[in-house]
Amino acid sequence: MKKIKLTLRQKRAVTGILFITPWLTGFLAYYVRSLILNVHFSLSKIEILKTGGYRATYTGLENYRYALLEHATFNQVLADSLRDILIDIPFIIFFSLFMAILLNTKFKGRAIVRIIFFLPILMGSGAVLESLEQATRNITGGASVTIAELAKTNEVNIDYFLYLFEDLGLPEVLVDYITGLVARIFEVVRASSVQIIIFLAALQSIPGSLYECAKIEGATAYETFWKITFPMVSPLILTNVVYTIVDFFVNSEVVDLAYEVAFTNYNYGLSAAMSTLSTAIVCLILVIVCTLISRKTFYYN
Amino acid sequence: MNIRDVRFFYGKINETVHDITFRSRTLSRVKSILLSIFRTVIITGMSYIILGPVINIVSNSFFSGSDIYNPSVFMVPLNPTLENYRRAFARLDYWNTLGYTFFYIVSITMMQILICSMVGYGFARFDFPFKKILFGCVIVTIVLPAHVIMLPLYQHFRNWDILGIIEAVTGDMGNLLSGETPMYLMTLFGTGLRSGLFIYIFRQFFRGLPKEIEEAALIDGAGPWYTYFGIMLVNAMPAVITVAVFSLVWQYNDMFYARLFSMPASHILTFRLSTLQATVEFADQVKDPLISQLAVYAGITLVLLPILVIYFMLQKYFVEGIERSGIVG
Numbered sequence: 001m002k003k004i005k006l007t008l009r010q011k012r013a014v015t016g017i018l019f020i021t022p023w024l025t026g027f028l029a030y031y032v033r034s035l036i037l038n039v040h041f042s043l044s045k046i047e048i049l050k051t052g053g054y055r056a057t058y059t060g061l062e063n064y065r066y067a068l069l070e071h072a073t074f075n076q077v078l079a080d081s082l083r084d085i086l087i088d089i090p091f092i093i094f095f096s097l098f099m100a101i102l103l104n105t106k107f108k109g110r111a112i113v114r115i116i117f118f119l120p121i122l123m124g125s126g127a128v129l130e131s132l133e134q135a136t137r138n139i140t141g142g143a144s145v146t147i148a149e150l151a152k153t154n155e156v157n158i159d160y161f162l163y164l165f166e167d168l169g170l171p172e173v174l175v176d177y178i179t180g181l182v183a184r185i186f187e188v189v190r191a192s193s194v195q196i197i198i199f200l201a202a203l204q205s206i207p208g209s210l211y212e213c214a215k216i217e218g219a220t221a222y223e224t225f226w227k228i229t230f231p232m233v234s235p236l237i238l239t240n241v242v243y244t245i246v247d248f249f250v251n252s253e254v255v256d257l258a259y260e261v262a263f264t265n266y267n268y269g270l271s272a273a274m275s276t277l278s279t280a281i282v283c284l285i286l287v288i289v290c291t292l293i294s295r296k297t298f299y300y301n
Numbered sequence: 302m303n304i305r306d307v308r309f310f311y312g313k314i315n316e317t318v319h320d321i322t323f324r325s326r327t328l329s330r331v332k333s334i335l336l337s338i339f340r341t342v343i344i345t346g347m348s349y350i351i352l353g354p355v356i357n358i359v360s361n362s363f364f365s366g367s368d369i370y371n372p373s374v375f376m377v378p379l380n381p382t383l384e385n386y387r388r389a390f391a392r393l394d395y396w397n398t399l400g401y402t403f404f405y406i407v408s409i410t411m412m413q414i415l416i417c418s419m420v421g422y423g424f425a426r427f428d429f430p431f432k433k434i435l436f437g438c439v440i441v442t443i444v445l446p447a448h449v450i451m452l453p454l455y456q457h458f459r460n461w462d463i464l465g466i467i468e469a470v471t472g473d474m475g476n477l478l479s480g481e482t483p484m485y486l487m488t489l490f491g492t493g494l495r496s497g498l499f500i501y502i503f504r505q506f507f508r509g510l511p512k513e514i515e516e517a518a519l520i521d522g523a524g525p526w527y528t529y530f531g532i533m534l535v536n537a538m539p540a541v542i543t544v545a546v547f548s549l550v551w552q553y554n555d556m557f558y559a560r561l562f563s564m565p566a567s568h569i570l571t572f573r574l575s576t577l578q579a580t581v582e583f584a585d586q587v588k589d590p591l592i593s594q595l596a597v598y599a600g601i602t603l604v605l606l607p608i609l610v611i612y613f614m615l616q617k618y619f620v621e622g623i624e625r626s627g628i629v630g
Contacts, residue, residue: 009428017423019422022491023491025490030450030490030492034457035453038450038453105340122605128574133354258451262452
């Protein structure tokens with residue numbers, strides 16, 4: 001009896017492996033192999049042969065040294081991208097949670113509003129994004145771009161408000177943070193639509209009985225939020241943070257730079273070094289953020 | 302205390318109670334009105350932030366050359382024209398390119414659904430050695446940015462060969478670039494555009510389905526493959542629709558792989574859009590970048606339309622699907 005059960009289990013295991021075989025092949029052939037090759041590229045000087053092949057000569061850490069110490073823009077671009085990621089993440093998470101809560105309440109035209117908020121997912125391609133930025137400048141800059149750029153008379157005198165806030169005694173860092181966010185509000189809102197969906201789904205999966213219970217016990221809305229809503233969506237905060245970091249990084253200028261170095265200057269080794277470096281840094285950030293957040297996370301089950 | 306006093310007190314208490322309930326009712330009404338005003342303001346503002354640029358693009362696509370230099374024209378064109386659309390249609394070769402693109406993204410999406418659901422099912426329902434580590438690898442493919450593997454992939458498909466067979470037969474290695482084959486191959490092996498995420502979605506969904514369905518199928522004599530294709534995949538409709546929408550949209554918008562594998566611009570609409578401005582300037586002899594930009598706006602409207610139509614058709618199932626498909630933990 002035991003023998004038959006064991007073979008059945010083994011049979012199931014074989015079927016399971018058969019089910020995942022396509023992915024496993026692809027993972028080994030494309031991901032693992034490419035990752036190893038990429039590290040190999042980054043440690044060598046690559047010459048591209050006429051037949052399309054390549055010859056690699058081992059140079060050690062030369063490419064990394066060049067990227068970090070001698071390349072004109074890499075350091076700057078990398079630091080800028082990282083700073084943008086770190087600045088925007090808290091706001092994106094806060095904003096998308098706030099919007100999800102707002103969209104989760106019942107009001108007229110909810111279906112339409114939801115469609116609008118998911119629209120940015122549809123408009124993700126490069127050319128469309130560039131033109132969207134152009135159009136954003138059009139509507140924020142007044143009548144038409146060129147005219148607006150020539151005559152800056154119609155703009156609000158922001159400096160005045162900044163001085164006002166600083167006179168009030170607000171720390172300069174905070175004022176800079178807020179003005180930076182306001183200036184990039186279009187990008188931030190556009191970057192948080194998937195996060196809103198995820199939070200919305202999380203909010204709807206909270207059992208209604210919890211809220212009824214809290215109401216009977218006499219909890220205020222404030223207490224209900226911090227004792228029920230927030231802990232119940234907190235696992236998804238981690239998901240959203242990871243998604244945001246990855247999404248930001250994929251669209252960041254570091255990727256463009258690595259691409260340009262590879263296919264415009266044909267310096268494969270340097271490009272590989274750049275992508276390895278930036279990926280390593282992002283993975284490090286992910287690990288740190290994940291450990292920090294998962295400590296505070298509450299798991300219902 | 303006589304009866305009149307009692308009656309008096311009773312009336313007084315009644316009045317107070319009435320007063321209090323009335324006051325709290327008005328208070329809550331004021332609260333809800335304030336809340337709805339607040340909500341309307343925020344939502345309208347945010348919707349404008351999202352829609353504003355889009356409206357601007359659509360309205361600009363009807364601008365004529367004189368409108369763009371007229372500072373008093375904002376949003377509504379004075380001399381509306383379809384010239385930009387005519388140019389964009391011609392230079393995008395719209396219907397042909399759209400046809401190719403749809404064939405491409407639909408076939409890729411079908412492959413994604415089939416392969417990813419299969420892999421997801423394998424991870425959800427079967428026990429085999431190293432399962433946890435392997436699933437960790439799926440998560441890694443979600444998190445790892447594609448540009449860290451782009452150069453080896455490029456080289457791989459530039460000199461494509463399976464264990465030296467092709468070189469032995471033809472004397473030369475196959476060059477799969479400048480075509481869609483690399484993308485088909487990668488999707489077939491579950492490593493296409495964001496396949497990791499789709500595998501994750503399917504796995505979560507299948508884990509949420511009751512085991513009794515499969516047990517019943519097993520007792521009735523269905524093998525694991527029949528159970529998967531005939532029963533589980535049919536039951537996974539919400540997840541299938543979620544993945545279908547995401548895959549269609551992302552594949553449609555993907556520029557990274559299209560550029561990396563130098564796919565022909567005549568087959569990929571968004572790819573062609575990225576060179577539209579240069580094409581219009583060259584082919585139509587439009588030397589003014591502001592005017593050729595108008596053709597790009599028209600092109601964007603044309604490119605966005607089909608995906609909007611798809612989204613509107615599927616959005617009801619899509620939102621439901623996301624809520625039910627178990628992205629949420």
